[in-house]
Amino acid sequence: MVDQHTLRLQRAKTRAQIICTRCVMDTTDPDITFDDAGVCNHCRRFDAQVKPILAAIDSGKAATILEQEVARIKEEGKGLKYDCVVGVSGGVDSSYVAYLAHRHGLRALCVHFDSGWNTEFAVRNIENILRSLDYDLWTHVVEWAEMRDLQVAFFRSGLPNCDTPTDHAIPGVLNRVARRFGIRTILSGSNASTESILPLSWAYHANDHRQLLDVHRRFGSVKLNTYPLIDFWQNYLIYPHYHKIRTFKILNYVSYNKREAKETIKSNLGWTDYGGKHEESIFTRFFQQYYLPARFGFDKRKPHLASLILSGQMTRDEALDELQLPPYNKQQVEFDLEFIAKKLAMSLDELKSLIEEPGVHHRSYRSLEPFFEIGVSVKRKLRHIGMSR
Numbered sequence: 001m002v003d004q005h006t007l008r009l010q011r012a013k014t015r016a017q018i019i020c021t022r023c024v025m026d027t028t029d030p031d032i033t034f035d036d037a038g039v040c041n042h043c044r045r046f047d048a049q050v051k052p053i054l055a056a057i058d059s060g061k062a063a064t065i066l067e068q069e070v071a072r073i074k075e076e077g078k079g080l081k082y083d084c085v086v087g088v089s090g091g092v093d094s095s096y097v098a099y100l101a102h103r104h105g106l107r108a109l110c111v112h113f114d115s116g117w118n119t120e121f122a123v124r125n126i127e128n129i130l131r132s133l134d135y136d137l138w139t140h141v142v143e144w145a146e147m148r149d150l151q152v153a154f155f156r157s158g159l160p161n162c163d164t165p166t167d168h169a170i171p172g173v174l175n176r177v178a179r180r181f182g183i184r185t186i187l188s189g190s191n192a193s194t195e196s197i198l199p200l201s202w203a204y205h206a207n208d209h210r211q212l213l214d215v216h217r218r219f220g221s222v223k224l225n226t227y228p229l230i231d232f233w234q235n236y237l238i239y240p241h242y243h244k245i246r247t248f249k250i251l252n253y254v255s256y257n258k259r260e261a262k263e264t265i266k267s268n269l270g271w272t273d274y275g276g277k278h279e280e281s282i283f284t285r286f287f288q289q290y291y292l293p294a295r296f297g298f299d300k301r302k303p304h305l306a307s308l309i310l311s312g313q314m315t316r317d318e319a320l321d322e323l324q325l326p327p328y329n330k331q332q333v334e335f336d337l338e339f340i341a342k343k344l345a346m347s348l349d350e351l352k353s354l355i356e357e358p359g360v361h362h363r364s365y366r367s368l369e370p371f372f373e374i375g376v377s378v379k380r381k382l383r384h385i386g387m388s389r
Contacts, residue, residue: 003361003363003364005201005361005363005364006358006359006360006361006363006364008030008031008361009030009160009201009296009359009360009361010358010359011030012027012028012029012030012297013028013296013297013359014297015027018034020032020034020038020039020040020042020043020306021037021038021039022038022039022040022043022309022310022316023040023042023043023197023305023306023309023310023316023319024302024305024306024309024316024319024320024323025040025042025043025197025199025302025303025306026302028297028298028299028302029199029201029202030201031199031200031201032199042197042199042303042306043310046196046197046310050192050196050310050311053192053252054192054193054311056253057252057253057254057255058255062252062253062254063253063254065253066104066250066253066254069248069250069253070104070105070106072185073106073184073185073248074105074106076184076185077106077107077183077184077185080107080181080182080183081107081109081181082107082108082109082136082181082183083106083107083108083183083185084101084106084107084108084109084183084185084186084187085108085109085111085174085177085178085181085183085185085186085187086098086101086108086109086110086111086135086186086187087110087111087112087113087170087173087174087186087188087189088110088111088112088126088129088137089112089122089126089281090118090119090121090122090123090124090125090126090274091122091125091189091274092258092261092262092265092271093189093190093191093194093251093261094189095125095129095265095269095271096189096251096256096261096264096265097187097188097189097250097251098110098129098133098135098269099129099133099264099265099268099269100187100250100251100254101133101187101250102133102135106187108133108135108187109135109136109137109138109177109181109183110126110129110130110135110136110137110138111137111138111139111140111173111174111177112126112137112138112139112140113139113140113142113166113169113170113173113228114139114140114141114142115142115147115165115166115169115281115283116142116144116147116148116343117166117281117282117283117284118281118282119274119281119282119285121272121274122274122281124272125269125271125272125274128269128270128271128272129269129271131270132268132269132270133269138177140169140173140176140177140228142169142226142227142228143225143226143227145222146222146223146224146225146226146227147165147227148222148343148344148345149216149220149221149222150165150212150216150220150224150227151165151283151344152219152220152344152345152346153215153216153218153219153220154215154219155344155346155351155354156219156354157215157218157219157360157365158357158358158359158360158364159204159215159359159360159362159365160201160202160203160204160292160295160296160298160359160362161202161203161204161206161362162287162291163206163283163284163287164206164211164212164215165212165227166281166283166284167206167207168206168207168209168212168229168230169227169228169229169230171207171230171235171247172228172229172230172234173228174186174247175230175234175235175239175243175245176228178239178243178245179239179243179245183245184244184245184246185245185246185247185248186245186246186247186248187248187250188247188248188249188250188251189251190249190251191249191251191252191256192249192251192252192311193251193252193256193257193258193307193311193313194256194258194304194307194308194311194313195304195307196307196310196311197303197304197306197307197310198303199303200362201361201362202292202296202298202300202303204362204367204369205367205368205369205372207230207232207235208232208367208368208369208372209229209230209231209232209368210232210366210367210368211362211365211366211367211368212229213229214365214366214367215365218365232368232371257313258308258313259313282336282339282340283340285332285336286333286336286337286340288300289327289328289329289332289333290327290328290333290336290337291355293327293328294355295354295355295356295357295359296359299323299327301322301323301327302323305319305322305323306319337351337352
């Protein structure tokens with residue numbers, strides 16, 4: 001029997017779309033709500049939680065905090081070879097974070113999680129970052145049999161976020177490397193300006209280890225020996241409070257404009273534009289451009305563009321024009337389908353048949369969702385009184 005959450009998710013794919021009058025989010029998000037003016041809950045949450053972050057940047061308050069944080073990082077890093085960790089993927093956000101770290105005189109260790117899906121653009125961009133900034137690189141390579149098994153398991157689970165195996169591993173690797181070298185700060189590329197909107201039903205918490213293990217238990221078969229699993233307590237208690245490793249979202253303390261950032265890293269780091277958001281990974285390109293729209297009706301351009309609209313980096317009309325274009329290139333998808341099926345040791349027919357099956361809501365599997373809701377609430381209150389970044 002299909003549960004009510006899954007039923008709502010499946011119905012959202014085919015029902016007539018109602019679009020927000022302020023951004024471009026619509027009823028393909030099964031949990032979206034609108035006020036009397038037709039403005040969605042994502043916009044209202046942006047006003048309440050994200051606007052103050054951007055206002056602090058405009059007022060100069062964020063710049064003062066950034067100076068204090070940089071001074072703290074340098075002080076804590078005295079006597080060490082590195083004073084911070086920067087995760088690099090070859091994408092815009094992480095490349096710009098590395099650029100900012102160098103600009104502020106930080107001795108960063110760049111860390112890369114190799115999931116086996118890097119494009120040539122990503123590899124070249126990372127090489128150019130290291131050469132331009134004279135930074136060292138630490139790469140974690142997981143055993144391919146484990147990564148393959150996890151990704152196939154998520155396809156078979158019916159859950160929307162098939163990129164969970166990669167998204168979950170990244171903080172695990174960053175925290176492990178920071179602890180290994182005695183580093184107290186991880187600089188994150190996550191930011192309010194370009195990533196303020198993403199429906200939970202589209203991309204449930206990738207750091208929920210209970211759900212990842214439940215999916216693997218049901219659909220996987222390979223023991224996870226090298227996969228950098230990070231559990232809830234490590235993520236929210238042990239690493240940040242016992243080991244004193246802080247994650248600092250540096251892009252929330254500068255005026256971060258996506259287009260301007262691209263031009264900066266092109267000029268200073270020899271960075272090459274690879275196309276859309278997160279297309280540094282072949283798997284993520286396929287997952288976002290084709291798999292989500294085809295199986296679930298989710299077009300991830302919508303939350304990305306909505307975030308840019310609300311932060312003033314794009315007009316709603318510009319976003320609507322962009323959404324008139326297809327989310328994927330037909331020839332590219334045909335290549336990606338065959339490549340991914342072969343790499344995952346699946347038949348092309350099996351992969352296509354999975355894409356045709358109805359999706360499943362994340363609440364159909366075990367999870368720690370109530371804990372995350374409490375944790376986010378507590379962290380928001382701490383941030384409000386100045387005790388958390």
